[in-house]
Amino acid sequence: MPEQEQTSRKKHSSVSEIMISKVMSLKEDEPFSKVEELFRMHSIRHIPIVDSAGKLVGMVSQRDFLRVAKPRKTPQGDVYDKAELDSFVLKQIMVPNPIALTKENSIANAVEIMAARKFGALPVIDGDRRLIGIVSQIDILKFTHALLASEDQKSYVDIMYARIREIDSIFRVACFNLENKQSELFSVLFLSRAHASYLHASRLAMTAMITDAYKVMRTCIEDALQGYYFSKNPRSALAWLQTRDRKELVERRTDEFEVRNMLEVLHTHDAQIGRSARELYTRTTDYIEHPSDQNALSSINSDTSDKFEFNVDYLMGDTPKVRNCLKTDAETGICALLIFKSIFAQNFEQLGLTNRIGVTLAKLFSG
16 A cells, blocks of 8 residues: 555544553442552553443543542552442442443544543443443554654655645635625635635646746735735725726726735735735745746756756656745645635634644644
8 A cells, every 4th residue: 555545544543443452441339449459550540430241331530539549658659548448339439421432433533532521541332332442642642653653754745735635625615615605705706716726736836837836826815815805895896897898997907906905905904914925925926027047947957968858847856946836835825715714704713714724834834
């Protein structure tokens, strides 16, 4: 199996791949001292509690144990009075009807539950609620470490491709859920146009058609700026439509809808995103209009003979120009999404896109 497919499969793995199958459990009618014994002898912190049929009925964590047990301090460590502990049975101490996973649950599901509930472990059960395993934070960390190690072995192009796909996915969710939003019809239109431009730029970047990719990246930024401008100036949107039919408004269209003017409007309402959009627009324009000799000859190699040989960068390997192009493409997509998030703040929040953009942005600038 190719490395990329292996990594993709790992990311969607089920808990059955990392759970501990040989689970140490106790019966609900056993004495409380059994918990202290297992904790001490096996260095574990969570014990599932089952009934006589082996079905999960409760959980006891180290926190639950310490809430009830009162140790006696000695030079050798904490000592517990067995008779005192045995004044309880586990049914009295356990957390009843705990949240549990099935082996079909994904590891991502386990992480979400643990993070939300601050659990250190989750039991795994079958369809009859019989205990078949347990997943702890340590198991999650081991899996994550292995996944990150496999990520480190991937090329920069592979990693950026994953980032670009995630940005595309965010665009798709936004477009699908906002397509019928009549109150911001023009902004929705330019959201769709920005997404189309982003996809086209991404394809060009991935095939190392670098100058063409930068041209389309600039178009993506322009589409996002127009969507934002029309959200702040609805009447201008009607004028923009009218310019298609009325020649006398062409001059107004040229002046009012200049990128410089739209950048100023964005900067007035959101200086940080405005600065990012301006920097990206300048970067893409500079690459298109002021190519260096290196860029102009980037796809031509020569040797000692009299002939020239044409090469495409992606066939030549992971080059700095390809890296910069892919990074700029991803930054352009994120910037466009941030502009549309300013328009559709509540919708993006409800759809979970605000968080996804933040996570993708952090990954993009983490290396």
